[in-house]
Amino acid sequence: MYKLIKNRFGDVDTIQRLADNAFIPFAPANTDYANFKTAILEDKAQLQDADGNTMTAEQAKDFIKELP
Amino acid sequence: MSYIGSTPITQSFISGTDYFNGTGAQTAFTLSRTVASVNDIQAVVNNVVQVPNDAYTISGTTITFTSAPSAGTQNVYVRYLSTTTQAITPSQGTVSWNTLNSDVQQDLGISFKNRIINGAMSFWQRGTSFTNPTVGGGNFYTADRWGVNRASDVTGATVSQSTDVPSGFQYSLKLQRTAGNTSTAGLFLFNSNETVNTLGLAGQSVTLSFWVKTGANYSGGAISVVANSGTGTDQRVYAYTGSTSFINTTQAITSTWTRYSFTGAVSSSATEVGFYISWTPAGTAGADDSIYVTGVQLEVGTQATTFTTAGGSYGAEFDLCRRYFERFSPSVNYQNYALGQAFSSTSAFGSFFFYPKRAAVTVAYPAASNFLIYDNTGTGRVATSINAGTLGTNAFEWSGSVASGLTAGNASGLTSNNTLNSYVNISAEL
Numbered sequence: 001m002y003k004l005i006k007n008r009f010g011d012v013d014t015i016q017r018l019a020d021n022a023f024i025p026f027a028p029a030n031t032d033y034a035n036f037k038t039a040i041l042e043d044k045a046q047l048q049d050a051d052g053n054t055m056t057a058e059q060a061k062d063f064i065k066e067l068p
Numbered sequence: 069m070s071y072i073g074s075t076p077i078t079q080s081f082i083s084g085t086d087y088f089n090g091t092g093a094q095t096a097f098t099l100s101r102t103v104a105s106v107n108d109i110q111a112v113v114n115n116v117v118q119v120p121n122d123a124y125t126i127s128g129t130t131i132t133f134t135s136a137p138s139a140g141t142q143n144v145y146v147r148y149l150s151t152t153t154q155a156i157t158p159s160q161g162t163v164s165w166n167t168l169n170s171d172v173q174q175d176l177g178i179s180f181k182n183r184i185i186n187g188a189m190s191f192w193q194r195g196t197s198f199t200n201p202t203v204g205g206g207n208f209y210t211a212d213r214w215g216v217n218r219a220s221d222v223t224g225a226t227v228s229q230s231t232d233v234p235s236g237f238q239y240s241l242k243l244q245r246t247a248g249n250t251s252t253a254g255l256f257l258f259n260s261n262e263t264v265n266t267l268g269l270a271g272q273s274v275t276l277s278f279w280v281k282t283g284a285n286y287s288g289g290a291i292s293v294v295a296n297s298g299t300g301t302d303q304r305v306y307a308y309t310g311s312t313s314f315i316n317t318t319q320a321i322t323s324t325w326t327r328y329s330f331t332g333a334v335s336s337s338a339t340e341v342g343f344y345i346s347w348t349p350a351g352t353a354g355a356d357d358s359i360y361v362t363g364v365q366l367e368v369g370t371q372a373t374t375f376t377t378a379g380g381s382y383g384a385e386f387d388l389c390r391r392y393f394e395r396f397s398p399s400v401n402y403q404n405y406a407l408g409q410a411f412s413s414t415s416a417f418g419s420f421f422f423y424p425k426r427a428a429v430t431v432a433y434p435a436a437s438n439f440l441i442y443d444n445t446g447t448g449r450v451a452t453s454i455n456a457g458t459l460g461t462n463a464f465e466w467s468g469s470v471a472s473g474l475t476a477g478n479a480s481g482l483t484s485n486n487t488l489n490s491y492v493n494i495s496a497e498l
Contacts, residue, residue: 007457008417008467014457020206020432022493025459027428029302031498032206 002036003048012050028068040064088144090137099129099146108150113137165373183261183269183341185378185388186212187278187364189229189239193395194493196229199246203306206432209497211241212389215258215304224249224353230360234279234325236375237362244283244358245349252349257361260305260342260498262392262426269368270297271336274314276343277329277372278364280321285354288347290318293330295366297338302426302498305342315343327363329372341366390423396492398484402440402448405492406466406482410474416441417467418482424462425496431456431464438490441468442481449473450485461496 005014005023015024015036024032039045040060047060055063088097090113103109106120111131118124124133137144191212198210202221210216210227218225223246230242243255276295282288295315298308314332321328334341343366349357363375379385396405408418422429433439433454440448449470458465466482474480484490 005455005457007465008411014455014459016455017206017430021434022206022430022432023456023459023464024430025428027459029427030430030496031302031304031427032430032495 001046001048002040003052004050006050018048026067037064037067084148086146087142088137088146089142090140090144092139093136095134095136096130096132097144097146099131101148102129103131103148105150108148110147110149112145112147114140114143165369165371179380180265180378181367181373182365182376182378183265184213184259184364184366185265185392186214186385187362187366187375188237188377188385189214189241189362190377190382191386191389192229192239193389193393198227200225201227203304209393211239212393213259213497214241215260216243216256217258218251218255219253222251222253224251224253225255232281232360233362234327237279240279240360240362242283242358242360243347244356245287245353247353247355247357249349249353249357250351254346254348256306256344256346258305258342258344259364260303261340261366262498263301263340264426266297266339266341269334269341270338271334272368273331273333273370274341274366274368275329275331275370275372276315276364276366277327277375278345279325279327279362280319280345281325281360282321282323283356283358283360284323285356286323286359287350287353287357288359289350290320291345291347291359293317293319293328293343293345295330295332295341295343297335298340298342299337300340303340304498305340305344308340308342310337312338321359325360327372331370387423391426392495392497394423394425394494396422396494398488398490401484401486401488403484404442404481405484408466408480408482410443410476410478410480412476413472413474415467415469416443416474416480416482417465418480419463420456420466420482420492421463422494425494426461427496428459428461429464430493430495431459432493432495434489434491436468438485438487439468440483440485441470441474442483443474444479447473448483448485451482454482464494 001018003016004012005016047055103126106126111118200223201207201216203217208215216227226244228242230240233240296311300309315330377385379388406418406420410416436451436454439451442448451468453469455467456464
């Protein structure tokens with residue numbers, strides 16, 4: 001399970017991997033970020049929005065498509 | 069003649085004289101030693117010292133007089149004068165690596181000869197024992213740069229730091245099937261080279277070498293040794309794009325530390341290189357169903373040379389490890405990690421700087437209650453949440469919340485609580 005995290009300016013710029021409380025950047029060279037995208041696209045993980053609401057698989061995939 | 073090495077401190081010279089019988093016709097005589105120059109001998113005929121070059125010349129073991137010495141018994145003699153009585157010049161390409169002694173080999177070691185970072189298993193920032201590491205989870209890496217899993221990520225594997233080592237090493241990595249485990253799923257030890265560290269290997273013959281031994285209750289057969297190249301960027305070896313094996317073999321191993329080496333040719337299109345060692349257990353695991361590995365080296369060339377660390381020194385090797393992972397662990401309770409500023413009565417933020425990484429980092433903390441947030445009065449308040457954002461390659465922004473008590477605009481700081489388990493993991497691993 002992953003969760004989107006807002007910075008103090010209110011912008012979403014980080015993903016939290018809830019299993020181990022890890023904060024992951026939107027950075028293609030980061031392996032955890034690549035694994036996050038793969039997991040969402042292959043329906044192997046769910047994604048919560050910044051308020052903690054779980055997105056549907058389609059919503060999560062649409063969100064992923066907008067990321068670098 | 070130029071030579072490699074120090075100027076000799078002691079020399080040995082054995083004096084000697086060759087005697088000949090003149091015939092009145094013979095001009096060439098064969099010496100008992102090879103001589104490099106006319107100046108290295110003194111030739112005497114009928115007790116008259118002869119002038120070098122004018123009266124005689126030298127070629128190897130032959131002295132040739134310009135005039136034949138008169139007949140007589142031992143009336144011609146040659147005395148050896150110089151320590152340099154022989155000049156040996158190895159032919160081009162005839163001095164092999166094995167001809168050099170190990171000290172010279174060490175001296176000739178080139179920088180980053182060994183492409184394997186932490187090949188000596190010296191650094192274990194994440195801990196010294198691990199249970200059930202998996203590819204899919206956040207616990208793939210064990211010793212720095214060394215990933216482990218079992219086939220299909222089944223459970224029943226442990227990895228630990230061991231002091232059972234061959235001569236010259238401090239630690240080995242012990243890859244063990246958990247005692248009592250009955251799964252025969254293979255156990256894998258992975259090492260994946262970053263693309264920038266693979267440059268120069270494409271199209272080359274390379275040699276992989278390591279020391280390995282079995283545990284007392286090893287149930288497997290020969291280990292598998294597989295080295296692959298890929299055409300992607302910074303991938304793990306088991307997931308390479310365009311994966312091609314340049315080493316794919318098995319090796320029988322014993323309970324005695326032994327160094328093995330394997331050579332293969334890397335594809336000319338390779339942009340990443342990695343390898344794995346694996347073994348398949350059988351039956352039910354005993355108390356020490358394991359293998360031990362250390363001294364891993366991957367180098368250009370067709371034979372394993374003297375082991376050296378990639379960094380060349382302990383500190384430099386640690387820096388190489390920290391390019392991928394760094395753990396801040398308090399050495400004492402209430403250790404200060406980073407400074408910042410409160411921006412409300414319940415929250416604060418600040419900058420956290422670290423050793424530069426290869427990519428923007430992932431940051432992980434344990435429970436927030438393991439940390440305190442201080443204000444300028446020196447009062448520490450237990451954190452109720454800790455976040456990390458603006459994650460870069462050498463800094464990130466920490467932010468945290470407390471129940472109450474901070475003053476917006478005042479200085480603040482992030483510290484460990486009264487526990488040493490208040491680490492900050494910063495990772496840019498492959």
